[in-house]
Amino acid sequence: MKLTRRQMLKLSGASLWGLALGGPLNSFGSPPDTKSGDPTQKNSLFDALPVFTPGTKLEKDEMRITFLGSSCIPRLSQECNSVYVETGSGDQFVFDCGTGVAAKYNAMGIPMSKMNKIFFTHLHADHTSDLTHIYCFGPAEDRKSPLYIWGPANSGWTYYDPKGNKRGPYDDGTRTFCENFRNLMRWHTESFSFGPTSYQGNPTPEDIYSAWGLKEVPVKVGDDDNWDGYAIFPIELDWSLRGDIAGDNIAYYNETTKVTVKHFPAIHTRRGSVSYKLEWNGLSMIFSGDSKPNTDMVQQAGGVDVVIHEMVMPAYDWARKNSDFDPNSPEFEKAKQYATLVQNSSHTPQGAFGFLMSQINPPPRLAVATHFQAADDTIASAIQSVRNHYPVGEVTFAADLMVLTVSPTRIRQERAVVSDFAFYPISPIDVNTPTNDPYYWKWHDPAIEDYAVSDPTVQVDLSTSIPPSEPGTNKFNYREDGY
Numbered sequence: 001m002k003l004t005r006r007q008m009l010k011l012s013g014a015s016l017w018g019l020a021l022g023g024p025l026n027s028f029g030s031p032p033d034t035k036s037g038d039p040t041q042k043n044s045l046f047d048a049l050p051v052f053t054p055g056t057k058l059e060k061d062e063m064r065i066t067f068l069g070s071s072c073i074p075r076l077s078q079e080c081n082s083v084y085v086e087t088g089s090g091d092q093f094v095f096d097c098g099t100g101v102a103a104k105y106n107a108m109g110i111p112m113s114k115m116n117k118i119f120f121t122h123l124h125a126d127h128t129s130d131l132t133h134i135y136c137f138g139p140a141e142d143r144k145s146p147l148y149i150w151g152p153a154n155s156g157w158t159y160y161d162p163k164g165n166k167r168g169p170y171d172d173g174t175r176t177f178c179e180n181f182r183n184l185m186r187w188h189t190e191s192f193s194f195g196p197t198s199y200q201g202n203p204t205p206e207d208i209y210s211a212w213g214l215k216e217v218p219v220k221v222g223d224d225d226n227w228d229g230y231a232i233f234p235i236e237l238d239w240s241l242r243g244d245i246a247g248d249n250i251a252y253y254n255e256t257t258k259v260t261v262k263h264f265p266a267i268h269t270r271r272g273s274v275s276y277k278l279e280w281n282g283l284s285m286i287f288s289g290d291s292k293p294n295t296d297m298v299q300q301a302g303g304v305d306v307v308i309h310e311m312v313m314p315a316y317d318w319a320r321k322n323s324d325f326d327p328n329s330p331e332f333e334k335a336k337q338y339a340t341l342v343q344n345s346s347h348t349p350q351g352a353f354g355f356l357m358s359q360i361n362p363p364p365r366l367a368v369a370t371h372f373q374a375a376d377d378t379i380a381s382a383i384q385s386v387r388n389h390y391p392v393g394e395v396t397f398a399a400d401l402m403v404l405t406v407s408p409t410r411i412r413q414e415r416a417v418v419s420d421f422a423f424y425p426i427s428p429i430d431v432n433t434p435t436n437d438p439y440y441w442k443w444h445d446p447a448i449e450d451y452a453v454s455d456p457t458v459q460v461d462l463s464t465s466i467p468p469s470e471p472g473t474n475k476f477n478y479r480e481d482g483y
Ligand SMILES: [Zn+2]
Pocket: 072, 124, 126, 127, 290, 371
């Protein structure tokens, strides 16, 4: 959506009105006041978008980008970061999966089997937290095949603390993250092995290597079988590569679906963050992850259709919204200093977002600011800062369930309407593909000759379990069908 001058005035008017009412820049704990149209409690831009119905068919020449999380902090209107990208050639990708996004994926009807390729921009928790749900419950649903996780390799950073102690280099890359994560989830994965967790005939690491144009055959972490749903294959990226040598920064190339995913360095807090660029059939999109504005982005983004880039609120506003401190108090000054520190070490201020877009040549067909707490008041402030540097290009602000359908001729911006009461989108059983036996069924204690076969309770201590009573005795009856 192009923000017209009228919309801008309307938004900034809403913001000023809020201030004139003494209305709260500080929205901490404020209940929504729909009557006065409190600009801190609604997102009129998003609300005005036409409705998207989940499941709407993607045409052969279209690419669809759905925002499942769009904020740097978890809030009910916006989870932390994730975008889901689908191509008309039948491929799909998850970029980051921050706090809370699993519920939004579910509400959108996106099955676990389509969330098996996850690209991490960096390993901050607001970009990785919901991996727990995706990983643990994928094999209970329809992802009975391994999970593949792309992300930066070790930062390689060494320094000395004031006492002269060497700190680093640490194993802080994606492989170590996955190894530890897999172990962390041990109790879950063992307990959930009463049902099948893999299909027969799942691709081998060699199959994946050639199908996805990887640089080397992927190696799983942990002791799972190579074909199992609880196997994790990290695919580490040299975060310093920027495509100086043709193809050195390609993370994924699928010859069947013709999708390429490239990576290039981002500047964020610590060495080892990347941004991603997806190219397919003449269409392209960039997902910045978290980053300060940088020249790699300017170079990579020229002519890209949709550039999704993070943006941070002004430190003053952030401090006010995060605290009840009097703006003249020393406490407030401290809060503002901290917000400034966060911004300067890690992020892209509003005006800088506009300046960055102005440097991209040719400019994107659509620039999307994300990682940003979007409401009428914050958007009004941001659009003014952005427009100071980028007066004409098309800009919008990400919100959860915003759907962009990109074709060679147009970009449709819509808002998905979903149920707050969704179940998992599809049946967990694919009856057409045979599964391997669950692990519990293979349970074997050499000390016990007559070991349990096909017993899902084999790992349970049932010594205090209350058994169902005999039919007709009316003591403690329950039926096997759960009624
Ligand atoms: Zn972040």
